[in-house]
Amino acid sequence: MLYSLARPLLFSLAPERAHELTLSLLKSAHRMRLIRSNIPAKPVTCMGIEFPNPVGLAAGLDKNGAYIDALAALGFGFIEIGTITPRPQAGNPHPRLFRLPDAKAIINRMGFNNEGVDALVEHVKAAKFKGVLGINIGKNADTPVENAVDDYLICLEKVYNYASYITVNISSPNTKNLRSLQSGDALTELLETLKNRQLELAELHQHYVPLVLKVAPDLTPSDIEFIAKQLLQFKIDGLIVTNTTLSREGVETLQHAEEAGGLSGAPVFEKSTACLAAFAAQLQGQIPLIGVGGILSGEQALAKQQAGASLVQIYSGLIYTGPMLIEDCVNTLKAL
Template sequence: MMYSLARPLLFRLAPERAHELTLSWLKTAHSFGLASQPFIHKPVTCMGIEFPNSVGLAAGLDKNGEYIDALASLGFGFIEIGTVTPRPQEGNPQPRLFRIPEAQAIINRMGFNNDGVDQLVENVKAAKFKGVLGINIGKNADTPIEQAVDDYLICLEKVYHYASYVTVNISSPNTKNLRSLQSGDALPTLLEALKEKQAELAVHYQHYVPLVLKVAPDLTADDISFISKQLLKFKIDGLIVTNTTLARDGVENLPFGDEMGGLSGAPVFDKSTKCLRSFAAVLKHKVPLIGVGGILSGEQAMAKQQAGANLVQIYSGLIYTGPKLVNDCVEAMT
C-alpha cells in the first residue's frame, strides 16, 4: 500500500534518482521496523542449499550490497547482489536507465557501475543478514576481453567466503564484448579456470560454494546446446536464465523504446521463458535452473516453474507492482 502511494511520485523523478531514493527510504524504514512484510516459508533445496522460499531478488538492484538487510525484510527467500567488478567503476554516462510504463518495461545501459569488490565485501560483512546470499561477479570495462578470466578469478577469490553461491555474469549487453564469453573457446576456458579456483577455495575454507552461470535470452538453439554441454562438462552448479534482451519486441514506437541497452520487464517474459524451457529440455534436470525475466505476477512465477525453473528471481516487476509481488510469487509456486 505504501508503495502504491509512493509510485506516482517516484515515476515523476528520473529513473536512476528514483532508484537511489527508494533504496534510501527502504533502508530508513527498515531501521525503524517499518519495511517488512510477512515472510512465507516454503523451503526448497537447490544446489545443496536450503532456500526458505524459492523467490529471490535478481542482481542489479543492490550492486554494492548496501541494502541487504532492508531488502531481505521484503520476504525474499534469497538475495543476489552485484554485479561487482575487481576495481570500482562509474559505468556508462547518464542517462542510462529508462522506464517504458506503457509496456511495463525498463531499458538500462548501466555498465556495471559499482564501488569494487573490496567495498562490496565490507558491506556484506557489516550486514546482519544470515540467509542465502548470491554474489554476482563481472569484469571491468577497461579489462581486455582476452584477460576477462583474470577479473572473474579475482572477484571469485574475494567473495567466495561471504557468498552462499557465486554468479558469473557473462550476459550483460552493456559491457563491450562481454557476451562473446558465452561462445567459442572463451566459455570453456573461463569455466575451467573458475572450477579450478573454486576447488582450491573449497579446500582452503573447508566449504563448497556453488558456481552459477547467467546467460542472455538472445541465444540460438545451437548456443543453448553448446552452453549446456559446457555446464555439464565442467559441472557448473546452476544456471540463471536470463539476463536482459537486445530485442525490442513490445516496445517498438514507444517513448525510449529505441534507447540502447538491455530490455527487461514484461516484454522479455515470453523470450526468457522460451529460453528457459529450451535449456530445461536439453539439461533434463542435471543442472538447477533459476528463471528470471518479466515476472510481474504470481502466475508468471508459476509459469517459470512449469518451464523448468527450480527457483525464480524478480527485479523489474518490483518497480511496477511493488513488494507485494514477492509474496504473490511465493504463494503461487509449488
C-alpha cells in the first residue's frame, strides 16, 4: 500500500534519481524498523545452498552492496549484488535509464557503474545479513575484451570469502564486446580459467563457493547448445537465464524505444522464458537454472519454474508492482 502511494511521486522523477531515492528511503525505513515482511517460508536447496524461499533479487538494483540489510528485510530468499568491476567506473553518460510505463518495461545502458570491488567487499563486511548473498562480477569498460578473464579473476578472488555464490556476467549489452564472451574460444577460456581458480580457492579457504554464469536472451539455438556443453564440460554450478534483451519487439512505437541499451520488464518475459526452456532441454537437470526476466506476477514466477527454473529473480517488476510482488511470487510457488 505504501508503495502504491509513493509510486506516482517516484515516477514523476527522472528514473535514476527515483532509483537512488527509493534505496535511500528504504534504508531509512529499515533503520527505523518500519519494514515488516510476511513472506512465508518455502525452503529450496540448490547448488548445495539452502534458500529460505526461491524468490531472489536480481543483480543491478544494489550494485555496490550498500543496501543489503534493507533489501533483505523485504523478504527475499536471496540477494544478488553487483555487477562489480575491479576498479571503480562511472558507467555510461546520462541519461541512461528510461521507463516505458505503457509496456511495464525499462531500458537501461548503465554500463556497470560501480565503486569497485574493494568498496563492495567493505559494504558486505559491514552488513548484518546472514542469508544467501550472490555477488555478480564483470569487467571494466576499458579492459580489452581479450584480457577480460583477468578482471573476472580479480573479482572472483576478492569476493570469494564473502559470497554464497558468484555470478559471472558476460551478457550485459552495455559494455562493448562483452557478449562476445558467450561464444567460441573466448567462452571456453573464460570458464576453464575461472573454474580452475574456483577449485584452487576452495582448497585454499576450505569451503566451496558455487560459480554461476548469466546469459543473454538473444541467443540462437546453436548458441544455447554450445553454452550448455561448455557448462557441463567445466562443471559450472548454475546458470541465470536471462539478462536484458536488445530486441524492441512489442515496444517499437513507444517513447524511448529507440534508446540504446537492454530492455527489461514485461516485454522480455516470453523471450527469456523460451530461452530458459531451451537450456532446460539441453541440460536435462544436470545444472540448476535461475529464471529471471519479465516477472510481474506470481503466475509468471510459476511459469519460470515450469520452464525449468529452481529459483527465480525479480527486479524491473518491483518498479511497476512494488515489494508485494515478492509475497505474490512466494505464495504462488508455495501453493504447489
